[in-house]
Amino acid sequence: MNSSPILDLAGLTLEVNHLARGVRFYSQVLGLDLVRHDEAAGVAEFAVNPHQTLTLWQPVTRQANDARLAPLRPRGASHIHYAWQIELDDLEPSKALLDAHGLEWQEINLGTEDRPDWTLYFFDPFGHGLELRAVDRADARQPHFPPMPIQRPAHALPVMGLREVALAFSDYAAMKERLPRAYGFALAKEQEDRDFAQFTLGPQPEPDGNGTPRRWLYAWDPQVGLADMLGGDHALVRFYADVDAVAEAVKAAGLPSVQDEQGLAVRDPEGHVFEFVAP
Template sequence: MTLSLPDASTHSSPILDLAGLTLEVNHLGRGVRFYGQVLGLPLLHLDETRQVAQLGVNPAQTLTLWRPVTRQANEPWLAPLRARGGSHVHYAFQIRPEDLPRCRDLLTAHGLPWQEINLGTPEAPDPTLYFFDPFGHGLELRAVNRADPRQPALPVPEEPLQAQPHALPVLGLREVALAFGDYGAMTARLPRAYGLALAKEQPDRDFAQFTLGPAPEPDGNGTPRRWLYAWDPQVGLADMLGGDHAHVTFYADVAAVAARVRAEGLPCVAQGERLAARDPEGHVFEFRPLP
């Protein structure tokens, strides 16, 4: 029997915040060094056998690196979903506005080419820095106004988790951008199957913004909210692509998401309070309760 579920555009979304992101790398040690030295992320867990490393972004968000191993799942409980780390994922970190000049200098000192794009207006500029990691993932540094009323479920920290003089002073994960081959089906499915709050579509390209919170809100200068961006396969800002077969973790009302996922008939697995589902486009979305 198919359940009748509310439309996420008129009801509260069960998606609460962005918890983490998993990237695919071809050399685990190099990935740990890059994210530890350039972004100052402390290593929380390392499994050489499964080729998994988890780094802390802040007390509530993590970045995980997976190196694919033949005939072996990096995360055993996700094996039925054939989960992989994302390839060429574009994602963003939050920084303090006053740290932007220092970030420019640090990127240059690390020998990383970077590009600055103003996402605001001449009256209200929003300068944003873009660069790539060694594996082709597109990284973004976006200033956050911690006093903005558009607050996420988990507040943006005041300081980096592990401040280092030569590391970028990141405060949290801001957004993840994914590619979907069937853009139209995606914009209908993500609200229906997971409860994601569709905030906006751009009129000149296949680009959708989903608010990772209880209701759609406008994106823009300094918002502390977290976001999922989704578009068809295309080259975006700073020559960055949306990620393929990504594994993204959200904080959520897990029971409410589970009802939607099962009504949609999507493959899913559970472990304790966690639920993971495989989207028809190959992305694996994991949901867990707030800490």
């Protein structure tokens, strides 16, 4: 089996209709560090940890949020479902923190009765679906940048980093063929009862669940998933990767792209824009 050039999850951009409200939510509820706030450009960027970012874009008429990516016509993700990594011992205290912020949440066991894998789901003010997923930092299945505890304010959720993003694809069969061929994503598995594919963000496909610190790309056709959450439309997601290897595959696939010293950005036929950067 060929090794995947995709190494890890680097960042995610969300579309919001009120930038200041988004800054308040992600600063206060998640305790993220704001590193850029440009109202005129409609951009706010947070440092999640030393290796990952979360960015908010408020669309501005006749203006690109990012001039470098403008040829690819990117947008921030709409109603995307994505997950955060959290220590197992922090799941229970997080319920009280969500209550204190007035946020409704739902707890679901993604494991089995004898080997549970509890996770919490809630929504941000813009309809993006967030998940808190416990990870075992001693697990051998480590991502390129292993999760580490981050000191957050006492009122904030103790998240360590981004775990996964879930994207919608209207042509599921074409997506399943294209993501490994055109980018090199490693297909780990599909669910038997629905159009749902899991791609490991690492050199080889691995099993998901039960505390793995690995990071993931989920892809499904337009459907409502767990906790009434949807896969994202027109998402902008950034990955750590062997950029030259991805660029070779993208060129062979004939996909529109921009490549410079910052990395490679590609517009997928479904309207998602993927960025690939060196670790």
